[in-house]
Amino acid sequence: MAVILDGKKLSEKIKKELKEEVENLKKQGLREPALAVVLVGNDPASEIYVRNKIKSCQAVGIRSVDVKLPEDITQEKLNDIVKELNEDEGIDGIIVQLPLPEHLSCREVIEYISPEKDVDGFHPENAGKCLLGLYEKGLMPCTPAGVMKIFEEYGIELQGKNAVMVGHSNIVGKPLANMMINANATVSVCHVYTKDLASFTKEADILCVATGVPHLIKADMVKEGAVVIDIGISRVNGKIVGDVDFENVKEKAYAITPVPGGVGPMTIAMLLYNTVKAYKMRMNI
Template sequence: MAVILDGKALSKKIRNSLKNEVKELKEKFGRPPSLAVVLVGNNPASEIYVRNKIKACSEVGIDSIDRRLPETVTQEELNSIVKELNEDPNVDGIIVQLPLPNGLSCREVVNYISPEKDVDGFHPVNVGKCTLGLYDQGLMPCTPAGVMKFFEEYNIPLQGKNAVMVGHSNIVGKPLANMLINANATVSVCHVYTKDLSHYTRYADVLCVATGVPGLIKADMVKEGAVVIDIGISRVNGKIVGDVDFEGVKEKVSAITPVPGGVGPMTITMLLYNTVKAFKMRNGI
């Protein structure tokens, strides 16, 4: 039977540590770390994400600044607000909740955020540091960083292992593939255009999947004893499911993340981690 990699428990452990650290930083510097969250329009899913992020900040003692903008906001107005937050000495982290309404450029606004406050880890400067393995000098993308925490927490070795990343998005697939390479795994990256996906997945010692295709990975596509990280999340018939057929695969592998309760909780936790890290870096710690 596979070890279930418990994202809720790991997230709680990290948040408890952050809570203590935030308390110490507040005592030393007179204020806690702060996160500014910019939400444009009224996308219901984005509303939920923002609410969860603000609640998580409150739980560990991080100050949150909630900026709500109408869907009619122009790119120039949005850039101006980001510039204002960049220049605010009391703001340590900035996120602009994606996706943005039509007519606004996600890439432009991400590039406008100061790399030192880019707690999503999307700015090209932070992407470059991630690629080079300069983790201590930048802010890493939250979901891939959360996945790496699983390997650390559960003592899962990566060096010399065959790792397969299914999905090549800028947010998850590419940065996680680079992190695996930097951990000395031998990495293959697969995506929607890959021919015979199972040819790759069947040889993976470590299989990470982030496609948003429910149940894509079946038991016959997975190596006996592999470690499987399911990053996908979809709603099917009112139920939250991942990219991996969990019930079938868990009987075959050595470790697996569930959906929900696996990678998901770690994403917001690493956002909090990055906010504290940004505060410390700005204060020379």
């Protein structure tokens, strides 16, 4: 039976530390950090994500600025709003909830956000710092940073290990692969065009999966004693499931993240961490 890597418990620990840090800043007469959350349209899933982020901000003492915009907003108008938030000295972090309506360019919006306020860690400047391992000088993407925190908390060593990253998105797969390379793991990156996926996953000491394909990874695709990080999330028959066949794989793995309660809570915890970090960088604290 695998060790369950409890991201929910770790996220609560991180949020408690952040709350204490924010309270100390306010005791020094400083203002609280502030995060602007931009939501375009009325996508129900996005509305839930935004609500959870705002609730988490309140829990640690971060001021949240809720910016709701109509579905039919133009790219130019959205860019102008992001520019105003960039110039607002009272705002430390900006996130634009993705996905955006089809007529809008995610990449253009991401590049419009000031790198020093890019608490999602998606801007090319922050992506470059992630690639080079310059973590202290930039803002790292939240989900990969959360996975690295899990490794650290549970004493999972990456140096010299065979790591496989299934999924190569700009948001999760690529940055997490780079972070594992920077931790001296030997990393293979697999994706939808990879031939014979199982031949890679069976060799993985550390297996990270972020595809959004429910139960893609079966027990016979996993090495005995591997560490399995399930980053996927889907809804099947009203139930939230991951990319890994958890019930069967947990009997074979050394350690595994559950879905829900694994990487998901860590993503929000790292968003809050990045907001406080952005604030301190801007305030030279």
